[in-house]
Amino acid sequence: MRVSSPAARQLGLVACVACELVSVPAGPEDPGYCPRCGERLAFRRQRSLQIASALLIAAAICYVPANVLPVLTTTTLGSTEDDTILGGVMLLYNSGSWPLALIVLVASVMIPLGKIAALAYLLMAVQRGGVREGNDQARLYHIVETIGRWSMLDVFVDAYTVALVQLQPMISVAPGPGILFFAAVVVLTMLAAEYFDPRLIWDAAEEGKRIHGS
Amino acid sequence: MARKPLDEVPRATVVRRKRGRLSVVWIIPILAAAVAIGIAIQRLAAEGPTITMVFAAGDGIEAGKTLVKYRDVNIGQVTAVQLVDGYTKVRVTAKIVKTAAGIMVDDTKFWVVGPHIGLTGVSGLGMLLSGNYIGVQAGSSDRSRREFIGLDVAPRVVGLKGRRFVLNAPVLGSLGVGAPVYYRGLPVGEVESYHLATNRKSFEIGVFIVSPNDTDVHPDSRFWNASGIDLTIGENGLDVRTASLLALLAGGLSFDTPDFASTTDPVREGTAFTLYGDRATAMKQPDPFAQRYVLLFNEAVRGLSVGAPVTLMGLTVGEVTEVGLAFDPKTLAVHPRVFISFFPERTIAHFGPDQQPAVRSNTELDEQKNIRLLRRLIIERGMRARLQSGNLLTGQRYVAFEFLPDSPKPLIDWTVRPLELPVAPGQLADMEAKLASILDKIDRMPLAAMGDRAAAALKTLDQTLHDAGSALQHLDADTIPEIKKALEDLRQVLEGANATLLGRDAPGQQELRGALQEVTRAARSLRGLADYLESHPEALIRGKSKETK
Numbered sequence: 171m172r173v174s175s176p177a178a179r180q181l182g183l184v185a186c187v188a189c190e191l192v193s194v195p196a197g198p199e200d201p202g203y204c205p206r207c208g209e210r211l212a213f214r215r216q217r218s219l220q221i222a223s224a225l226l227i228a229a230a231i232c233y234v235p236a237n238v239l240p241v242l243t244t245t246t247l248g249s250t251e252d253d254t255i256l257g258g259v260m261l262l263y264n265s266g267s268w269p270l271a272l273i274v275l276v277a278s279v280m281i282p283l284g285k286i287a288a289l290a291y292l293l294m295a296v297q298r299g300g301v302r303e304g305n306d307q308a309r310l311y312h313i314v315e316t317i318g319r320w321s322m323l324d325v326f327v328d329a330y331t332v333a334l335v336q337l338q339p340m341i342s343v344a345p346g347p348g349i350l351f352f353a354a355v356v357v358l359t360m361l362a363a364e365y366f367d368p369r370l371i372w373d374a375a376e377e378g379k380r381i382h383g384s
Numbered sequence: 385m386a387r388k389p390l391d392e393v394p395r396a397t398v399v400r401r402k403r404g405r406l407s408v409v410w411i412i413p414i415l416a417a418a419v420a421i422g423i424a425i426q427r428l429a430a431e432g433p434t435i436t437m438v439f440a441a442g443d444g445i446e447a448g449k450t451l452v453k454y455r456d457v458n459i460g461q462v463t464a465v466q467l468v469d470g471y472t473k474v475r476v477t478a479k480i481v482k483t484a485a486g487i488m489v490d491d492t493k494f495w496v497v498g499p500h501i502g503l504t505g506v507s508g509l510g511m512l513l514s515g516n517y518i519g520v521q522a523g524s525s526d527r528s529r530r531e532f533i534g535l536d537v538a539p540r541v542v543g544l545k546g547r548r549f550v551l552n553a554p555v556l557g558s559l560g561v562g563a564p565v566y567y568r569g570l571p572v573g574e575v576e577s578y579h580l581a582t583n584r585k586s587f588e589i590g591v592f593i594v595s596p597n598d599t600d601v602h603p604d605s606r607f608w609n610a611s612g613i614d615l616t617i618g619e620n621g622l623d624v625r626t627a628s629l630l631a632l633l634a635g636g637l638s639f640d641t642p643d644f645a646s647t648t649d650p651v652r653e654g655t656a657f658t659l660y661g662d663r664a665t666a667m668k669q670p671d672p673f674a675q676r677y678v679l680l681f682n683e684a685v686r687g688l689s690v691g692a693p694v695t696l697m698g699l700t701v702g703e704v705t706e707v708g709l710a711f712d713p714k715t716l717a718v719h720p721r722v723f724i725s726f727f728p729e730r731t732i733a734h735f736g737p738d739q740q741p742a743v744r745s746n747t748e749l750d751e752q753k754n755i756r757l758l759r760r761l762i763i764e765r766g767m768r769a770r771l772q773s774g775n776l777l778t779g780q781r782y783v784a785f786e787f788l789p790d791s792p793k794p795l796i797d798w799t800v801r802p803l804e805l806p807v808a809p810g811q812l813a814d815m816e817a818k819l820a821s822i823l824d825k826i827d828r829m830p831l832a833a834m835g836d837r838a839a840a841a842l843k844t845l846d847q848t849l850h851d852a853g854s855a856l857q858h859l860d861a862d863t864i865p866e867i868k869k870a871l872e873d874l875r876q877v878l879e880g881a882n883a884t885l886l887g888r889d890a891p892g893q894q895e896l897r898g899a900l901q902e903v904t905r906a907a908r909s910l911r912g913l914a915d916y917l918e919s920h921p922e923a924l925i926r927g928k929s930k931e932t933k
Contacts, residue, residue, distance in 0.1 A: 221409040228413035235420050251449065347423070354416065365409075 184211050185369075215367040219297055222366040226289050229358035232351045233282060240346035241328055244335075254348060255279060255324065278324040278352070281317055285359045288314050289366065296370045304375030311368050318363055321356040325349060432460065432482035437518070439534040442474045443496040444516040452478050453497075454520040459484035462518070476534070478518065488530065491523030495535040537561065539576055546573065547598035549651075551589040551607050551637070552581065553659035558635040559609070565591050566610060566638045572597035575637065589659060591637065604645035607659050608666035610638040642667050644733075674702070674725040675754070676802040679769050679783065680710055683810060685720040687781035688771065694724045694783045695772075699734050702726040704783060723802065724769075724783060755798060762806060766791045771810035781810075 184195040188209035196202030201211040240252035253261065255278050262271035288310050295301050328349045335343040444450070445465055452460035460480035468475040480488060497519040500507045521539060553559075556578060565573040573593035581588045593601055637659070641648065660666030685707060694702035702725050710721035728744075735743050746757045761767040766789040774780040786808070794806035809817065884892070917923060 217407045217409075220407045224407060224409040224413050228416040231413060231416040231420050235423055239423070351420070358412070358416075 184213055186211060187215070187367075214369060214373070215365065218365055218367040218370060219293060222289065222362045223293050225358050225362035225365060226286060226293065229282075229355050229362060230286050230290075232354040232358065233286060236282075236348050236351035236355050237279070239348035239351065241324070241348040241352065242331065243344045243346050245342045245344075246340070252346060254346075255352070274324075277320065281321055282352075282355050282359065285314050285318065285321070285363070286355075289359065289362050292366060292371070296374045301371060301374040301378050304371045307371045307375075308368060311363070311366065311371065314359075315363050318356070318360045321359070322353070325353045325356070430482055432480040432485050433488055433528075433530055434463070434477060434479050435460075435488055435530050435532060437476045437478070437494045437532045437534040438468065439474045439476060439496065440536050442476075443498060445474070445476055445496065445518070446515065450476075450478075450515060450517055452480060452494075452518045452520060454484060454487060454522065459487070459520065476518070485528075487520060487522045488528055489523045490525035490527045490529050492525075492529070492532065493521040493523070493535050493539060494532050495519050495538040497538060537577060544592075545595040546593050547595075547601070547653040548576065548590060548592050549601060550654060550656040551591060551659040552656055553587045553589055553609075554585070556587050556589075557609055559589065559637070560635055563635040563637065565593060566636060567593075567597050567600055568638075568640060570597070572600070575635075588656075589637075599650040600641070601639065601651050601655075602641045602645055602648050603651050603655075604647065605639050605641045605651070605657065606666035607637055607639040607657050608663050609659060609661055610636045610663075638663065640667065644729075674727055676705070677724050677726060678802045678804050679722045679724060679807050680719040680804060681722060681771060681807050681810075682719065683771065685722060685771060685781070687773070687779040688720075688722065688783070689780075692774075692780070692782045694726065694769075694785070696731065696734075696785045697787075698784070699731075701731040701734070701785075722783065755803070758803070758805075759796075759798065761787075762796065763793065765789065768806050768808035770808040773811065 182194070183192050184201045185192045186204040186207060186209050189204060189207040191204055191206045193205055193211070195211060195213070201213060203209065204211055237255055240254050240257075242253045242258070244251045244253065255274070259271050259275045259279070262268070262274060292307055292311060292314075295307060301307055328345055332343050332345050335341060439445075442465060445462055447462055447465050450462040451458050452462070458481075460478045462476055462478045464477040466475050466477075467473070495518070496516055498516040499509055499512050518534075519538060559575055559578065561575055561577060563575040564571045565575065573591055575589055576592045577590040578587050580586075591607075639657075640663075688704060688707055690704055690707060692704040693700045694704060704722060705725045706723035708721045708723075710719045711717075712719075732740050732743050746753055758767075765787050767785055768788050768791055769783055769785050771781050772784040774782050788808055791806075791808055796804065796806060916928075920928075
């Protein structure tokens, strides 16, 4: 058990979410603006949990059509083929290139799903007060935030493929509706992670300590 | 009751406190849910039925790739291919678009379509690249269905109006699926299928006749095999017939309706017909009123086979139905016994229209009348059956009825059935008999006496010739010197004449020469005149001009 560090709020200070400068708030109700970067200061992001939850639920909803609907429509000499993300993974695996299949599987299926699950866990943990230490949760949050920017891989691949593979009338590739939902999943989870205020983790840990602790 | 300081009690506010209002952000998940549900509903609404078809083999069907096509339009896609029934069959699951759901009824047929290269044509080359597809033939039933048994052999004719018929054939021959069906040489359909009948002894051949020629199939129509080369050696000699080149290679059928057909109504679909081996057999009139007779010949019937024609004055009126032997225990005589069928209908058809009723009234059905006519023909007109050689090369023989008024009156039991008709020796046998009688006559000639007489005559002739010889000798000695002398005199006379008329100084010669010289001179002056006249034609009128001098 580590010694708990006091939160800025407990010391009567406020941290800027943009430049992380700790400053003395202008007043107890309205902390004012950051003296360094001009960002509006807040002890805690307003309705952080609500907005993050809403975005996360939207992302979870979009995740279903993103995987069910085709992301690519390939037309080869008259025969049309629709490929979903998982279908593409199976195709790559069946054609022998399992490393590639693994990359697509991790980047396009597991990471979005993991992000949704991680954020859902964080939101629930903060709300329910199931946080003991706060360190694990904080690390999880940082992983989610870091990974988020790599999740658009599929969308890029799709865009490149559609732009490059246009050999009319032999082969032509068109984007499917699934890719829009996939992009929405990525954007929504990134926004949810952004709106989630990580300081709440420490608040929850503090509260948990007060209840369970000595 | 302890009094609590008032400042610890929360004070009511004048302004209504703002409730923690719901964030606008919740619109995003609601919107996302609405779009997702909208798409789901749209998909479900467009979702057609899922059907399964069981095939004997996969034939290049791939899940997620193979299409289901109706009239060359995509109506679905294969979603799964599995082995079923202990790995003996392939079950193909396909999703059909909603608009084509109505096609999936009880009698809808499915089959795998692949590229086809055959004698009758090349089709579906596009499938070499795009893969096979599942063809559909819509049924006419009203009851919808989702599970089907696929056809192993694709129906050959899809989407064409016409009628299907079944032909029963003892052997398949060179027929194949796709073999053309001809009507008077016009291709009007084709063989769709064939399989052994349930009795395992004949084939049931399914043919499809395309509209409008399907109405040319009548209840009395005959189908025959037109494939290959039809080579017959019959009593008519060698007969070679071939159909079109295609039929030669791929086999083919023909059909036609004989002239004697009673009705020309189009026939119901699915009607069964017999497939005949060739046109002649097929178009033969069925002879319902065949009358059977027996002939007992007195000569060998080698070359006479069942089916050989029976002719009357050279026209076919029946056929041989059985060839056997008859034995008479009393006389120990063995005769060839030949059963023949006489076809009155065909016989009547040989007569002119004006005579047909008269012939018909005497031959048809009424046995008594028939016998009476036969009796008169045999007794009064000498009608006899005899064996004839149809073809000396092949030895084929037939039975001919001829009228031989000179033949002896036969003994006929008119009550026996089948009636035995009298026979006459055949041409060959007849010839043999004549030859024998000639030889017999030669044999009976007094050849020895004739020889003696001939020797005497020769002796006389010899004497005559000798006399002629001596007469000639006499002539040689006396007459020839006299002739020689006369010739000498004649030559002297001719020589004298020659000297007088043609000798060098003969007077005739002198005069002739002088005359000729005169003529030459005259001719020369005439030429001078002619020359002058040519250059001076005016001299004829004016006389010779002085200038010309």
